[in-house]
Amino acid sequence: MKLYPRQRHRVLQIVTKLIIPFVLLFALYVQFHGDYGPGGGFQAGVIFASAFILHGLIFGLQRTRQVLTPNVLRVLMSLGVLLYLGTGVLTMLLGGNLLDYNMLAHDPKTGQHWGIFLVELGVGITVTAVMVSLFYGFASKR
Amino acid sequence: MELLVTLVLLTFLVAIVIGIIVLRDLLAGVILLGLYSLIAAGIFVVMDAVDVAFTEAAVGAGISTILFLGAMSFTRHEQKPRGHDSLVTLVFVVITGALLIYGTFDMPHYGSADSPAQTHPQLAQHFIHKSINETGMPNIVTSVLASYRGYDTLGEVVVVFTAGIAVLSILGLVRRRPEEEAPEDAPGDLPTITQDGSEHNV
Secondary structure, three states, X not given: OOOOHHHOOHHHHHHHHHHHHHHHHHHHHHHHOOOOOOOOHHHHHHHHHHHHHHHHHHHOHHHHHHHOOHHHHHHHHHHHHHHHHHHHXXXXXXXXXXXXXXXXXXXXXXXHHHHHHHHHHXXXXXXXXXXXXXXXXXXXXX | OHHHHHHHXXXXXXXXXXXXXXXXXXXXXXXXXXXXXXXXXXXXXXXXXXXHHHHHHHHHHHHHHHHHHHHHOOOOOEOOOOOOOOHHHHHXXXXXXXXXXXXXXXXXXXXXXXXXXXXXXXXXXXXXXXXXXXXOOOOHHHHHHHHHOHHHHHHHHHHHHHHHHHHHHHHOOOXXXXXXXXXXXXXXXXXXXXXOOOEEOO
């Protein structure tokens, strides 16, 4: 039986297609469940990025670049840090210290919840973007 | 039982490190490094540090292995044979290692309940007893990381961001080849040429 080039990695490609949604979902779980179980922005960002890296390894970098373009990555990278710092500046504008989450809501606990949510989201976005762009940087030079 | 598991895992770590030192094949070294991180993550689980284990498994065993493999595409797969193994180097390494081990004698024993870190009234005791009321987070690690020590984490994010910028300014995100010339095939689709120049078709 003669296999055409594109068919050679059929099994890998199909398995990857099946796995990627679950990896992304697990990353979101780790991101937003970090308050209750192990996990948080750093781990979630890495897992989220690994889904894109897997896609790049199996389907080729060109196709991954069409999904997540380098320009979007550059914006996301800064957006995460800005979200973190923005939360801190917001608490300052509301009359507290930098990153004093109690100011974010009337109830200190709700404020803490919002603050930690936003900050972890910022961490996750930056880590995802940096990890994927590191992969792009290394992989596109060969 | 826990001691036995820890001992076995630590023995694995030592064996892997010796393997990394002895092997000249860089690919095998990178894979062994990933394995090292995975076993280290196992040790962290035994120590009940689940968050650290999670990070070690995701970053150490996952991403850094891939990044090392990516970096290897810039270089050869074989380590250059060293001309000589200096005895002076060995002496210095042994002395440094002995000093480091001597330094750990001052540290409290692993898991000791009366070490300063455990008994400090404003740190560990405060976090354990009051963090649930102050932040509403059942996971103390998250509340310490994101709330009590938010400045630290801000610094860490900036470090990640800076590292990203630094690597990108060296390697760049811009393609060397124009988009239309880029091959449409996935890696491995086409016959590749190996280092010794021979063409192999999978």
